Amino acid sequence: MVCKYVTIIQQATEEIQVFFVIFAAGLVAFTVAMLHLLHACPTSGCEQVEDEEYFPLHFFGALSATYFMLGGRYDPVGSKFTSQDWAFHIMMMIFFFFTVILMLNVLIALINVAFTKGDDGWRLAWIESRLRYIEAAENMSYHIPGYRETYDCFPREIYFAATAQQMKAYQEKLDADANKELGKHITNVDARVEQLQRQLQEQLQEQQAKQEIHMQELKKLLLQSTRQQRS
16 A cells, blocks of 8 residues: 555656746745845835744745745735735735645546546556666676575566556557558548549540541441442
8 A cells, every 4th residue: 555655656656847937936936026026225225124923034034924825824915915015905806816726626536537647557567666666676696606506586587567548558559550551441442442433434535536537437437439430
């Protein structure tokens, strides 16, 4: 059971790597925006004093505060909610929608899909990982002098089988390719038959035309011979 859940978690993490990158980029962007919005100095001579109950001045502290806002900890900016700073309120609306509503729900959906996908093929992935581990161990044993002659604990060949769904999909792909090739062959045969039929019809038409010309010439000769006999 441990191997099952470890494999599923590993596959789920690999499936949603792009999401983590997008989520981290959004979190950093909101951190920079909050620092600029709350601590931007309009003049070069103003002094800023960092308060423990206010948004941190340093980047990593601000990043940590922004991250924990996802869990509902808005203490660093709690005093700003009662102010009339419309830019801050718009920023928090965008932050809440992008992170809490959109990204977290997308994360839950992606984890659900990845977990379902990993639950179907975890055994094959685990067997393949075990195969690679045994293969690496066996390859290392060749570099130890006399080890293979003394200990013959590795099999000559190692197999791992595909799942029934993968075999079915592979067979369907083979059947589709075979049907496609057969369809091409039938199409070529039909085209060749049509070409031969057209050639045969053209030859028949030519023969009929020649026969008609020959018959007309015979009629002319008969008429001429008949006239000569009468004269």
